[in-house]
Amino acid sequence: MTLPTAPSRAWNAHGVTRLRREGAVAPVAAFLVFFIVYVIINPGLLTRFQLQSAANLVVPLALAALGQLIIVLVGGIDISIGAIMSLSNVVFALSMEHLPVPLAMLAGIGAGLACGLFNGFLVAYLRLPAIAVTLASAFIIGSITREIMDRPGGGITPAFYLATSGELLPYLPISIFWLAIVGVALWLVLQRSALGRHIYGVGSSADSVRAAGLNARGAQLAAFALSSVIVSFGAIMLAGSTITGDPRSGDSYLLSSIAAVALAGAAFTGGRGSILGTILAACTLGLVGSLLFFAGVNSYWQYVISALIVISVVGVPVIWRTTYLAIRRVRS
Amino acid sequence: MTTTTAIQTVDDTRTRVTNLARIVSRMPRSAWPLLVFVALFLIGGLIRPGLLSIDSLIGTATFAMILAIASFGQTAAVIQGGVDLSVPNTIAFSALTFLTLIGPLGPLGGLIGALLGGLAIGLMNGVIVAKLGLTPIVTTIAMNGLLFGVLLLTFKNSELTVIPHLLTQLTATKFSLFGVKIAAVLPLGLLLMIVLQLILSYTGWGRSLFLVGSAPEAAKLAGQPVDRIRIAGYALSSVIAAIAGIVLVGFYAQASATMGADYLLGSVAAVLVGGASIAGGRGSMVGTFGGALVLGQVATLVAVANLGSNIQQLIYGAIVLVVIALYSRRARD
Numbered sequence: 001m002t003l004p005t006a007p008s009r010a011w012n013a014h015g016v017t018r019l020r021r022e023g024a025v026a027p028v029a030a031f032l033v034f035f036i037v038y039v040i041i042n043p044g045l046l047t048r049f050q051l052q053s054a055a056n057l058v059v060p061l062a063l064a065a066l067g068q069l070i071i072v073l074v075g076g077i078d079i080s081i082g083a084i085m086s087l088s089n090v091v092f093a094l095s096m097e098h099l100p101v102p103l104a105m106l107a108g109i110g111a112g113l114a115c116g117l118f119n120g121f122l123v124a125y126l127r128l129p130a131i132a133v134t135l136a137s138a139f140i141i142g143s144i145t146r147e148i149m150d151r152p153g154g155g156i157t158p159a160f161y162l163a164t165s166g167e168l169l170p171y172l173p174i175s176i177f178w179l180a181i182v183g184v185a186l187w188l189v190l191q192r193s194a195l196g197r198h199i200y201g202v203g204s205s206a207d208s209v210r211a212a213g214l215n216a217r218g219a220q221l222a223a224f225a226l227s228s229v230i231v232s233f234g235a236i237m238l239a240g241s242t243i244t245g246d247p248r249s250g251d252s253y254l255l256s257s258i259a260a261v262a263l264a265g266a267a268f269t270g271g272r273g274s275i276l277g278t279i280l281a282a283c284t285l286g287l288v289g290s291l292l293f294f295a296g297v298n299s300y301w302q303y304v305i306s307a308l309i310v311i312s313v314v315g316v317p318v319i320w321r322t323t324y325l326a327i328r329r330v331r332s
Numbered sequence: 333m334t335t336t337t338a339i340q341t342v343d344d345t346r347t348r349v350t351n352l353a354r355i356v357s358r359m360p361r362s363a364w365p366l367l368v369f370v371a372l373f374l375i376g377g378l379i380r381p382g383l384l385s386i387d388s389l390i391g392t393a394t395f396a397m398i399l400a401i402a403s404f405g406q407t408a409a410v411i412q413g414g415v416d417l418s419v420p421n422t423i424a425f426s427a428l429t430f431l432t433l434i435g436p437l438g439p440l441g442g443l444i445g446a447l448l449g450g451l452a453i454g455l456m457n458g459v460i461v462a463k464l465g466l467t468p469i470v471t472t473i474a475m476n477g478l479l480f481g482v483l484l485l486t487f488k489n490s491e492l493t494v495i496p497h498l499l500t501q502l503t504a505t506k507f508s509l510f511g512v513k514i515a516a517v518l519p520l521g522l523l524l525m526i527v528l529q530l531i532l533s534y535t536g537w538g539r540s541l542f543l544v545g546s547a548p549e550a551a552k553l554a555g556q557p558v559d560r561i562r563i564a565g566y567a568l569s570s571v572i573a574a575i576a577g578i579v580l581v582g583f584y585a586q587a588s589a590t591m592g593a594d595y596l597l598g599s600v601a602a603v604l605v606g607g608a609s610i611a612g613g614r615g616s617m618v619g620t621f622g623g624a625l626v627l628g629q630v631a632t633l634v635a636v637a638n639l640g641s642n643i644q645q646l647i648y649g650a651i652v653l654v655v656i657a658l659y660s661r662r663a664r665d
Contacts, residue, residue, distance in 0.1 A: 077469055079597075122653070131415070131469070132610045132656045135600055139649030143642045255473050262474075268467040303481030307474040315464040 023265025024277030026313050030263070031280035038287060042294035048171055054287060055173035056165045056241040060085075062179055062282035063234025064253040065260035066186060069278045070227040072261050073190075073203045074220050075270025076123060076130030080115065081231055081257050083141035085250025088112035088232035090145050093154025093245020101160060108239075109232040115141050116228025117221070124220035138254075145247045154245030164240030175237060179279070182233060187275050189226065199223045203270025259310045260285050285309070361607035361614070361659075365622030372629040380636055386512050388632070394514075396628030397521035400621040401579050402592075403599040403606075404528055405572030407620045410603050411532070412565035413545035413612025414461060414468030419573045419599050420592030421479035422453050426577030427587040428487045431495070439496050443578065450574025451567055453479065458563030476596075483589045495585050503582030517583050521621075524575070529617040541565050546613025601648055602627060605655050626651065 019025055044050050064081060071078040078084075092108030099107065115137065122133045168174040190196035198219035201209040209216045234253075239245055263281035266273030288309075289302035373392075377384030402423060409416035426446040434442035453475065460471045503517045532538040543551045544561045552558050576595075581587045606623030608615025627648060634644040 122657075126657060126660075128653075128656050128660055129610050132604060132652065135597060135604075136649040136652035136656070138597060139601070139645045139652065143644075143646035143649065146642050255477055258470060258473055259477070262466070262470040268470065298485060300481050300484040303477045303484070305481075307478035307481070310470065310474045311460060311464075311466065314466045314470075315460065318464045 019274060019277070022272055022274035022277060023267070024274035024280075025265075026317075027264045027274075027277040027281040027284070030309065030313065031284045034284045034287070034291075038291050038294075041291065044294075048167065051171060052165070052167060052173045052175075054290065055175045056237075057290070058283045058286040059175040059179045060234045060238040060241070061253065061256055061260065061286045062279045063182060063230055063237060064250075064257040065264070065278050065282040066182070066275065067227040067231035067234065068257040068261045069264065069266055069273050069275070070186075070190075070199065070223050070230070071130065072266050072268055073199055073270060073273050074223040075203045075206070076220075076223075077134070077258070077268065078119070078224075078227065079131060079134040079254065080119060080138040080141055081134075081227075082250040082252070082254035083138045083145065084112050084115045084228055084231050085235040085238070085253050086247055087115060087141050087145045087148075087235075087250075089235035089239045089249045090149045090154070090245045090247050092232075092236050093156055093239050094149055096157070096160070097155030105236055108236050109229055112228045112232030112235065113225060116224045116226075116231075119228075120221040120224025123224065124217040149245060149247050152244045152246040154239070156239055156243050156245070158243070160240050161243050164237050175241070178233075178237065182230060183275055183279055186226075186230065190275065195219065195222055199226075200271055203267075204272070256282075256285060256306075259306060262310045263313050265313070360616075362616045362619030362622055365606050365619060365626050369622060369625040369629055372626065372633065376629065376633050376636065379633070383632070383636065390512060390514055390518070392628045392632050393625065394518050395631065396621070396624040397518050398580065398583060399595075399598060399602055399627065400624035401517075401521050401524065402573065402576040402595045403602040403620050403624060404524065404617055405569035405576065406599040406603045407606070407608060407615050407617055408528075408532075408541065408565055408572065409468070409569040410600075410608045410610065411545050411612060411615045412541045412562055413548065414562070414566070415472065415600065415610070416457065416566065416569045416573070417469060417472040417596060417600075418453065418457060418475040418479060418570070419576075420594075420596045421476045421483060422450055422570050422573040423577040423580060423592035423595060424483055424587070424589055425453070425479050426450050426574035427581045427591060428483060428589070430578050430581060431587055432487065434496055439498055442496075446574050446578055447571055450570045450572075450577075453574075454567035454570030455563060457570065458566035461566065462559040462562040480589070487589065495581060499578070499582040500585065503579055504585065515583070517579060520579070524572075525617045525621050528572070532617060537561075537564065542613055544612075598627075598648075601652050604652055607659065609659065610656070 016025075019028060039045055042050075045054060064085060068078055068081055071081075088108040088111045091111040092104055095104035095107040119130075119134055119137055122128050123130045162174075164175060164178065166174050168177045190199065198209060198214055198216070199222065201214070202216050202219045202223075206216050209219070235250065238249055242249070260282040261273065261278060262268070263285060264274060264277035266278070285306050288305050289299050292299045292301050292305070373389065374384070376388075382388070402419065406416050406419055426449055429449050430442040430446040432442075433445040437445065457471055457475055460466050460475075461468050466474075501516065502520060503515070505516050506513045507516060508514075532541065540551070540556060540561045541564075543554075543556065544558055544565070548558055551561070577587075577592070580591060584591075602623040603615060603620050604610060604623070605626050606615065606619035606621070608619065630647050630651065631644055634640075634647065
């Protein structure tokens, strides 16, 4: 069992090399092109109000996508991510009626964490397939959520809106600041801690991790726990920006989180995926709808365009490679 | 040497297995959900004797058949080693296409148009999965999103309620058999199930779906056109989902862009409870109908106990968990 050591040195050599290795060049490029097009079509994005509302739109999606990314890194997929988001959104909004903010946040994150540990235990220790487990828990968590709160409501205060969705400085939406904190913290955990390396390792080869005497199951459980905490944080940001708790608020994030992770170039077999790429992919997908609005196109096109972006990011390199090989074969 | 001792130990343990266990182990997987359904049906009778009637059985079976028709396509997709999360919007797309086309083209034209639409969706799913190598989940989720956009853009008034009489007759009309009123969708679904099961079990193409699902590498080494089989599997899945869309239109007498939403998780649940393996290579149409029956009977019991649809979802989730825990334990033995 000789684990390759050379790549790890190369990893730290250049940011670009690392991005390429993690498949993040395409989403970063896609985001830059998208951003330029956006600003050309709608220069108003760079006003304070629009920056703020765009950030509030994108940040919960980015956090949900980061949660999905962690599960994908260990070779799984989380179908229950929308349900976890709704649950912790609702628990948080309801706790705000009676509890001070920090306790309410703890309650919301605790509810999400419980779901993550439940999923993680079944996947890591009972070795059930992640897709089936999270499908079942999506039913269960969704049902519990609607038992707790069956229509939008809760006690979120305008002060909390300002703290999550207002402005930190002029032109700097505070939600971007919170997202950056989570992103950097997650980057430190994944890239600079033993646990993070184990999570990447389990995704690329669980057997090797086990053969090296490391706790592969523990790493899997930790990935589910970590993911659910980040998703819950996203749910709280969403509750803040909409000033309500809604038992259906997380529903749309199931599909869009998976789409963002796919666009980020992460490998769904596990072991490869970039945090920066995922955040930028979420920003791209999250803003497609409003770009179309400003371009005067029917915003229903956003569903079509998002799907085409995801498919072409994966498809174009494959088609390019096949034609390249075909041309070379013809020449030789 | 080691092989013979291994065989001997297997023989030894086998003789120790009791008769009952042998019968149980030889029972086909698709029989399990049917047995569970019978047990649940009897339990329902214990709770409320009125439930132990033919009418109640037919009612549950009709509900289950609707879910089963929507899940047969999913069964094909799961058997060949994937999953089809574009089932919901394929259903809606086919239903709305059908209703839009019957105006200019008549019922047959509508039917052909809807099925061709389903075929096109399935072929796209299959080509993207097999040729571009995008994972089935991502592909079909993207396709589901794409279809949602197409639905909203194409069908301006997304609620259509003019249903041709013939279709209503084929699905919702109740006829009397030995004094029992049966909705026409029940025999129609049974016929569909039998045809699909025969295709799966007795045609080379049907068997190749299982082969590709359980051992794609072996299939490739055996010279099977794996990509083409995969694509055909997704095509079958979407065509059946299109049929389900038309049946749903007839039965519920309405169509809307969100009519398929319940079948995203529902169809996968029915297929899993029906004994299919989410990893592929295992599953049957009869089993899926059994799975749908179990879920349908649970819905009936929940309704009788007055617990509400919320608790029903909770129980569905618990059932799926128990089922995958049981099956994966057996698979590892």
